[in-house]
Amino acid sequence: MRGFLITFEGPEGSGKTTMARWLSGFLQGKGYRVLFTREPGGTPVGEAIRALLHAHEHADMTARVEALLFCAARAQLVERVIRPFLAEGGVVICDRYADSTLAYQGYGRGLDLEELRRLNRFATGGLEPDLTFLLDIDVELGLTRRRISGDAWTRLDALELSFHRRVREGYQALAAAEPARWVVIDASQPIEAVQTAILHHLQHRLSLPVPGG
Template sequence: MFITLEGPEGSGKSSQLPALAEFLRSRGYTVLTTREPGGTPIGDQVRQVLTRMENQGMSPRAETLLFCAARAQLVDQVIRPALARGEVVISDRYADSTLAYQGYGHGNDLAVLRQMLHFATGGLWPELTLLLDVDSAAGLERRRSSGGEWNRLDDYALSFHQRVRQGYLDLARSQPERWVVVDASQPMDAVQQALRQVILRRLEPALS
């Protein structure tokens, strides 16, 4: 099964993923985790270009193309081979991030983006997407206080991040069979438990 974690900045995806993967491994599943942008040597180089503060002059179209390039490499090199081996793949972000950030956030045409994403992914979409939802201002404050690196994407205006969050919620409403929204403003343990419950409800019947 291919599972993705999505959410606005500060939603806690990256913090939740290691414990989630270890929980599934403890139940006997072979789990591969990855992230976007990155997850491959080529993708990690693209990630550096996308996140550096000195690249604030990057155009939204260039940003979109770079994300798609890193994603295409990740799908071909990592995700498809793992799925072919029968593994559970969990990715910290995937194609929906482009619809939310470069589509709703920047205002690029969603229909054009979907065509680009179909090419970049070879038509591969997750079977389950978990949206860790948090208020945009609260999420950004989490990012600032976490001690992690503040990058070019974090530095967009609050209004941009609010559009991203609304985009995620719209996407979740449009495909309720794939998306599950989890309140990420809860304590971390409560969010982890919610993620585990949702995944097991989907994963265990699928493999039984």
């Protein structure tokens, strides 16, 4: 029995990492076999690439190199971690996935979307998420959250506001084009409201109860 791949996407400061980790713990508590992972990262190769991509000393990195590095990390993660776990019937929850490349390097950087889609298919072997949550938030609010979170301020965080606005618009366009897979949630809501919205959509796919429902 094939497992279930859930991905979380969103602009910086949307809380996707927090929600992905929370959902992983919630599902484990319900008896599911769950693997939480992240992009870029999730493997030794991926974590090394992550450090390279996030480092401020590489501010001159070109958009094509950026896209290729993200996809290299993704290819390693899919082959070594995600596919084996899915093959055993587990639930994989991934903090970012292939849609991030379309949003950041496509809409944000201006690279050709069809070329990036082909690159994504090569990197993932055609593995697509069963469900993708887009935690949508105003980019200025999101970046403010990032600054006060205490997390490292990365090379991509430091890009101009217009870049982050294009990324958000890109995510919205991707979600609108594929509504059967995407669920858009207002991430400016209180955490409890975001969690309830996530569970509301999951209950129809994994027969999960909604607290208070």
